[in-house]
Amino acid sequence: MSKILRGKGIRRTHMQTPLMRESLVDKGVLARSEPDREVRMLPEANIVGVGGGSIMDRGKAAVYPLCDELVECNKHHKMVVGVSGGGRADHTMEVGIDLGLPTGGLAQIVGAVEEQNGAMLQALLSAHGGVWMPRDAFSEIALYLELGSLPIVASMPPYHFWEEPPREGRLPMNGPDVGLYLMAEVLGVKRLIFVKDVDGIYENDPNVDPDARFIPEATSQDLLEGGYPSLLIEPKVLELMPHARNIRDFQIINGLTPGNLTRALDGEHVGTIVRA
Amino acid sequence: MSENSESPERHEIGRTVELSSEPTEVYRILPDTKVVKVGGQSVMDRGRAALYPLVDEIAACAKDHHILIGAGGGTRARHAYAVGLDLELPTGVMARLGGAVPMQNARMLQMLLAKHGGIFILHEDFEKLPLYFMIGGIPVISGMPPHEYWEKPMAGTRIPQNRTDAGVFLAAEALGCDMAYFAKDERGLFTADPKKDPGAEFIPEITVSELMKRDLDDLIIERVVFTYLSRAIHCRAIHVFNGLERGNLTRALNGEHVGTIIRAD
Numbered sequence: 001m002s003k004i005l006r007g008k009g010i011r012r013t014h015m016q017t018p019l020m021r022e023s024l025v026d027k028g029v030l031a032r033s034e035p036d037r038e039v040r041m042l043p044e045a046n047i048v049g050v051g052g053g054s055i056m057d058r059g060k061a062a063v064y065p066l067c068d069e070l071v072e073c074n075k076h077h078k079m080v081v082g083v084s085g086g087g088r089a090d091h092t093m094e095v096g097i098d099l100g101l102p103t104g105g106l107a108q109i110v111g112a113v114e115e116q117n118g119a120m121l122q123a124l125l126s127a128h129g130g131v132w133m134p135r136d137a138f139s140e141i142a143l144y145l146e147l148g149s150l151p152i153v154a155s156m157p158p159y160h161f162w163e164e165p166p167r168e169g170r171l172p173m174n175g176p177d178v179g180l181y182l183m184a185e186v187l188g189v190k191r192l193i194f195v196k197d198v199d200g201i202y203e204n205d206p207n208v209d210p211d212a213r214f215i216p217e218a219t220s221q222d223l224l225e226g227g228y229p230s231l232l233i234e235p236k237v238l239e240l241m242p243h244a245r246n247i248r249d250f251q252i253i254n255g256l257t258p259g260n261l262t263r264a265l266d267g268e269h270v271g272t273i274v275r276a
Numbered sequence: 277m278s279e280n281s282e283s284p285e286r287h288e289i290g291r292t293v294e295l296s297s298e299p300t301e302v303y304r305i306l307p308d309t310k311v312v313k314v315g316g317q318s319v320m321d322r323g324r325a326a327l328y329p330l331v332d333e334i335a336a337c338a339k340d341h342h343i344l345i346g347a348g349g350g351t352r353a354r355h356a357y358a359v360g361l362d363l364e365l366p367t368g369v370m371a372r373l374g375g376a377v378p379m380q381n382a383r384m385l386q387m388l389l390a391k392h393g394g395i396f397i398l399h400e401d402f403e404k405l406p407l408y409f410m411i412g413g414i415p416v417i418s419g420m421p422p423h424e425y426w427e428k429p430m431a432g433t434r435i436p437q438n439r440t441d442a443g444v445f446l447a448a449e450a451l452g453c454d455m456a457y458f459a460k461d462e463r464g465l466f467t468a469d470p471k472k473d474p475g476a477e478f479i480p481e482i483t484v485s486e487l488m489k490r491d492l493d494d495l496i497i498e499r500v501v502f503t504y505l506s507r508a509i510h511c512r513a514i515h516v517f518n519g520l521e522r523g524n525l526t527r528a529l530n531g532e533h534v535g536t537i538i539r540a541d
Contacts, residue, residue: 002355010325010520012317012351019354023469024435026494038434039364100303102509104450138425157426161402161450162443165507170302182426186368243429245366 038245040188045078045145046265047184047192049155052086054197055255056117062256069261071128077265078145082155083121084176085113097170107163107172114154121152155179177234181247188246193264195255196232200272205230217273241276249275302509304452306405310341310529311448311456313419313440316350318461319519320381326520327388333525335392341529342409346419346444347381349374357435371427371436378418378440386416419443441498449511456511457528459519460496464536469494485541505540512540
């Protein structure tokens with residue numbers, strides 16, 4: 001039981017805890033705060049990220065078959081579907097940069113595009129349990145999944161005006177990939193799968209170089225240091241991975257190939273697997 | 277669809293933007309705002325003896341400045357972190373827990389400031405700041421950034437790295453302010469925690485790189501703030517001062533140097 005230590009006059013009123021009076025900035029205190037294990041909140045759930053530019057912007061030809069597959073997979077797996085922005089997000093950034101908006105201002109406005117894409121997916125999946133899950137309902141995910149519904153979420157982390165200043169340039173470093181990765185990490189889900197329009201990561205852009213070598217498996221370090229022209233994933237995710245407790249790998253798959261999502265959810269290797 | 281829009285990835289977006297537009301000057305949204313953090317453990321937990329005079333001073337200063345108050349957490353946040361660590365909860369859950377206490381403190385400050393125009397605001401109300409200032413209000417917000425479950429795990433600890441100092445700093449940077457203000461219970465930065473080491477030396481002014489070189493074991497400000505400070509475009513300095521000493525806030529807001537000023541290089 002914790003005790004309240006009443007401070008007289010201007011003295012501080014404390015609660016007796018191991019962190020009492022400690023500065024949370026002190027290196028010694030930080031070193032003592034790392035326990036061995038971490039709770040996994042939803043170890044049976046999966047998170048599937050649907051690309052904005054790679055899937056949604058392609059319209060019916062890409063989205064309808066993927067929705068059919070999501071519905072089928074939802075019968076066997078618990079899933080949360082995240083969606084990113086795509087072309088309209090790029091356009092938002094272009095205009096925002098031209099206006100001189102600060103990084104936090106860009107982060108504040110770009111999320112609306114994901115909400116549009118989310119609303120589209122939700123409309124298509126509605127008859128099969130598709131529901132838009134607002135961030136405030138985060139602690140109710142278990143309920144959504146228990147009901148067998150297919151919750152759809154925005155991917156960007158909700159940093160908004162509080163987005164960190166980027167290392168270079170003006171664009172937010174924490175985009176939809178970071179957001180979904182963090183969501184997967186805090187929930188401790190079984191699998192994190194990013195659905196794109198290519199088979200995975202190549203050493204060169206396959207649209208430019210048809211002989212580009214495919215990379216079936218890589219570590220986050222390999223990718224950060226490899227100097228590849230197109231990583232398909234935000235570099236910030238790769239930087240985060242070594243510190244993650246739960247999500248030590250994810251897979252990038254081609255969502256234009258029917259069956260890939262089903263196989264990836266069953267644990268098969270169909271795209272590029274990135275490991276911490 | 278056009279060829280160019282087939283790029284959902286952020287770094288791809290970065291490339292596109294780099295190609296199509298020259299970097300413009302970053303617009304300052306509300307640069308005259310004074311973003312002031314009121315410390316949790318350092319001020320709030322001291323109760324009326326510390327807060328009543330500070331609240332009076334904030335009210336007086338608000339006649340001359342547009343002040344946004346960010347509240348710190350303090351001992352109850354530490355208690356929640358201690359229990360959360362013991363329960364093996366993930367970093368994102370810890371950030372969610374840590375956010376509740378500065379929210380309480382912001383509400384306490386609002387009650388004390390109400391008759392002077394104190395308004396409790398949420399992160400969602402940030403875009404209404406011009407209104408609050410226009411009507412002579414003193415908006416009070418939780419210092420914690422809105423990251424919550426999306427707080428990043430880091431090596432070595434599950435105590436969230438972005439806490440109320442970081443939130444207050446990022447708010448000042450987003451608004452385009454030159455400086456962020458931190459009212460705490462020490463004169464400023466010392467070479468060690470002056471509460472534990474009587475030999476600790478006061479540092480009136482220092483740059484981030486000098487500070488990093490010293491590699492101090494303890495600091496008066498969350499470490500991540502120094503990273504942000506060094507990358508910031510507008511908010512290139514923070515002023516940490518003793519908010520328990522009458523007149524310091526007034527002087528600091530008028531541009532006087534009363535505590536420690538930490539500058540980006």
